[in-house]
Structure formats: structure tokens, C-alpha cells
Amino acid sequence: MAAACSGWRCLGLLPWRLRAAGQAAGVGLLRAQSRGYCIPFGTGRYARGRARKGSRMLVGAAFALGGTFGLFQTLQYPLKAQEHLAEQQAAKQLNDSSVIISAIKTYLISRKKSLEEIVSFYPPMKAVNERGKEVTEYGNKYWLMLDEMETQHVYPIKETRVEEMKWRKWADDWLVHLISPNVYRTPREALASFNYIVHEGKFGTVEGFFAKYMGAVAMFFISKRLKSRHHLQDNVREDLYKAANDWVKAIGKHRPFMGGSQPNLADLAVYGVLRVMEGLEAYDDMMIHTKIQPWYHRMEKAIGEAEVPNWQLLQPPY
Template sequence: MAAACVRTISKTGRLVYDKATCHPTKIPAFVIPLRNAERTYGTSRLDFGARLSSYALLRGGRVLGCAFIFGGGFGFGLYQTVKLTLQRHLAEKAKVLSFPPLLQDGLTQAPDLGTDLKLKLYQYKTCPFCSKVRVFLDYHGIPYETVEVNPVMRQEIKWSGYRKVPILMVNGTVQLNDSSVIISALMTYLMSKEKMIPQILACYPEMKAKNEHGKEVIEFGNKYWVMVNDHEYPEKDSRKEEIKWRKWVDDWLVHLISPNVYRTPGEALASFDYIVREGKFGRFEGFFAKYVGAAAMWIISKRLRNRHNLQEDVRQDLYKAVNDWMAAVGKKKFMGGDSPNLADLAVFGVLRVMEGLQAFNDMMENTKVKNWYRRMENVVHNHNHSE
């Protein structure tokens, strides 16, 4: 996947830099302008291209090989997803969409979330799954600290056996993994006011399986359920609809981001420029991640298009998905009515990572999402008390 690809690209980039012939001080200056970019890199187009080709031959095409082996997009900027086939298999095997058992009563009174609990979010800023969690926390006015993870070395999460982001640490002792589990568990905590986080997490069992490549992957049972009784839920009649669209976000919407933001070489370069600026990269890690990563992900985006059976013009799939969402919202302000529900927050969190890119501008101009999106911006901003 793209995160693994960036790690390989950046690590091998260091090896290239260590060679005298590839040191930036030896390269003639040539500034490549970028649309909407705040950073450019000085290099000779011909010289850099020749050296990149030589490097690819010397390393056996490891950069692009990595891209094709790991395949898919980490969404917009370094996200990892479980494939649809695995999700369907696990859903059939575990029957996670059946109503889950509720937590037992009589637990110790929980502290008020956001005052007694200290939350630390380990993230990639441009990851749509991390964005989903931030939107939830911001909307509910829950203070939290963010730790930007270097996608190459990942030293910030070396203590964790779970090697993906987001990871949310509660009081430095309880670890929550997977964006949908994090959101469901915290929403359960907010609504129940009497259940402790460790007991809540027991309702989201970790399940391990192997994908078609033989690689072990992790999923979580019941992850779209908020563990309270129906009579406690504010939207009794629309609870299943909320779950349906939250799942749709993870199973479909996120898979449209990479093919659209890496659609052309120019869009891929602008996307990686944004990723490098907003992410935590070393100087030379960022240099190789930006240029080699953009080239690799442009090629990978075509494979993603075929994998997910997208149209030749992937914008049309993005437009249709967004308009399908707006049709589900209907004439209401939000799917949740006068206030956003968890599906509103998830859709907004994923779409928000494209802001500033051509795909986002095209989406706003060619779909019915603009008014809903602006309302979401306002309510999330008004509730935002994050640190």
C-alpha cells in the first residue's frame, strides 16, 4: 500500500543521497512550479530523471515494484484499508451486523470525557481515517493531543503491536485502534456515562485473518455499533441507516479518494506536495516521497481503478457517490436531522482531506454537496475545542 511504498521510497532515497553523484549540491538548479504549492525543489529535470532511471535499474525497480506489490491507496496520503473481499468474508463469518450484546450494568461510574480523560491521537494528518476521528472529537468539543507519525520510520508508534494509524491512547494506558472502533467506543462512553472504556472495548473483538496475498490483517467486530439500548439512542428509527452509511464510507467512499487525487501526473504531484508539507518527513525523505511517490501513485491509481471497477473517468464515480449520499440526506440539514450523526461526521471527515486539490474543487462544482459541506464546516468549527 501507499504507506509501505513511501517507506521504501524514502529509505532507498537516503541510500541515493549518500552517493556523491546524487547529492543536491552537485545538481544544477531548476525550479519546478506547482499549482497551489507552497514548496518547490531545485533540481535539473534531465539530470534527476536520468539518475532516477539509473537508480531504478540498479535497485531492480524496487520503488514501483513496491507500489504494485502493496497495491492500493492509503487514501489521500497514506491510509491503509482492509479489502472489500475480506470485509465481506468477516461479516459473513462473524455476523457482525446482528444486534450485538449490550454491556452489563452496574459498572463503576465513569469520569466525564474530555475533563478527566487525556486523549492522544497518533495520526497521519492527511489520512482520511485519522480525519474521521478528528472530526468526531472536534464536533463533540473533546480536547485531545495529536502526534504526527513519520510514515517512514514510524518511531512514534514503535511501542505498539498495531502498526496502523489512527491509534488513540486514553490516559496513556488504554489503546483504541481503528477509526470506526474509536468513534463507536467514544460515542458509547459519551452516551452511557456509566461504562468504562476497557469494558466498552470488549464489545469490539479483534479478529485476525489472512488476505489473498497471505498477509495477516485485523478487523474488529461490531465496529459500527454504539453500545446502548435503542430507547437510549437519539435516532431510533434511523440507527440502521447511520450504520449502513458509516460502513459505506469505509467500504466505498475512501476507495475513491486515491484514484481521484492521483488521477493525472500533475494531480499526483500536487497531492504528494501536500502530503509532504503536512506530514512528518525528513528533508530528503520528503524529497523522494514527493517525486518518486507521486510517480508511483499515479501508476497505482490506474490499478486501483480496475480493482474497484471504476469508470475510465474516475471523477464520475466520485460524483455519483457524493450525490448518492446527498440523496440519502434528502431535504434535511444533515442525515441526523438538525444535527449531524456519525455518518455525517464520517463522510465529512473523508471528503475533507481533498481540500485544496483539483478533485475537491471539481466535486464541489459538479455535485449537490456544497451546502451540506458548508453546514458541516460550521458545526464542526463551532464545536471545536481541540488542542
């Protein structure tokens, strides 16, 4: 029974991979755009995860994109500031990664406010989704809370802010929902995906057996429900290909990233979603049948160049 229960834990590994993929993108982009500062997420797990270069199963903080993701729609991710918030009676915790990214980016640009104060600008609100389930939404989650001068510096052209918000929302509301139906499209792909997860996660023999086979079966059927819920085509690859090409078309031929010469938060959002498929058949198919590969490789290079080995860079401004 214990082994079976351990196997079922693997059902949560895809959102865990989402968090891992997002953190890889987040550190590079946020550091590159924010005056050389880098956030040491959580309690140090982020730094240790990035140190395992070459492993796609990174451990730590999340950037998985807000919105729902099938039965795993809430990605639990603690946002805890380090020294200056450690003295508070209660640690801040957020469940929406788009809010997390917006809050951190705001803090890195505008050091006039504490991270705790900035988080308060994104109030949680109860709402009922299309399936009648109560969910928590966050106001302003795609906005950076900057003053007029800071806004002008980050978004010298007004339209760039609107564009960034539009495509961040698109990544949350549409792109992320294409992952599970594509990764678990067939029994063979579902088994291959869990084989990869078990191998990279270094499960024990018995635990890995249950995780691989029970997880693959469960996620295959769950992916079919998600396909129906989100009204995907019979061949879900076509939706993935179209989404990738729509993104490339939106960037255009005259700029390397949505953010221009450097990635912005929309680039980060899309990259974070797509990166979870690396090593799987869906990823290879997407690279072959769409035009996204050049942009994707530019993102990898930009993030790699922006990495910071010293995780102590971010300190309170006092």
C-alpha cells in the same frame, strides 16, 4: 540512501492526512452530541494538532474510516485512555477507526462503563478477504453499546440507527476507495498532490525532492491498481461525483444532515473521507460538479461551533 528512504516515507502521508481530517470532524461532532465532553486522543498530539488552525495537515488521532485503503489499508492509531487507563499494565490499541469512534461515542453517552470495558465489546476476529489475505475485522463496529433507555434517547426513531450504520459502512467500503484514484489520477495531479504534502509537511530540500517525485510516481501506478481492483470507471471522477450525489440524495431536501438537525456518525464518516482532498484538484472538481457543497459547508460550520478549547473537559466519572 538515507534521503531516499526518507522520501519513501511520504507514501504513507495520504492515510496520515485521512487521520488528520477525521480528527477535525471527530472532535466537533462527538462533543456536540455527547453532553459537552471532548476526548483528548492519544498522548496530547490531537490537542496540539487542532491548535494549528488554518493548516490542513493536522497532526494526531485518526478518524479515517475503517476498511481497506489500497496498500495502506491498515491505519495504525493508538487509542489510549488518559488517567484512568494509564495505570493499566498495557495500553489499549485499536487499528480500526470505526471501532474507535463507536467506542468513544458509547463512552461519552454512557458513563457507567470504563472505556476499556467498552472496547472489549468490539472483539477482533481474523478473516480472509477477497484477495486471500488474512485481515482483522471487529464485531459490532458500527454499533453503539447502549442500554435500552440510552438507545431510545440517541435513536428515537429505530430507522435512524439502521440508516446511520448503513452509510458508515458505505463510507468504509466504497467512498474511501475513490480517494487515491482521484487524487493521483494523472501524473500531473499526482505531482501536485505530493507537492502539497511536501509543502505542508515542511520537508527538507533533499527529503522533499525524493518524497515529491518518487512518491508521485509510485502513487500514480498504485492508484491505477486500485482503480482496477475496485472496478472504477475509466474516468474515476464520475464515480466520485456519483458517490457525492448519492450521499446528498440520501440526506434529502428536508434535513440539513443525515442526523437531522445535527450531524451523526454517518455525516462524520463521509466528511472525514472527503476532507482529505481539500486543496487538491479532485476536491475542487467535486464541489463544482456535484450538489455536495451546501452540506459540506454546513458540516464545517457545525464542527467549528462545537470546538472546545479546554482539552481537560473529559475526566473519569469518579
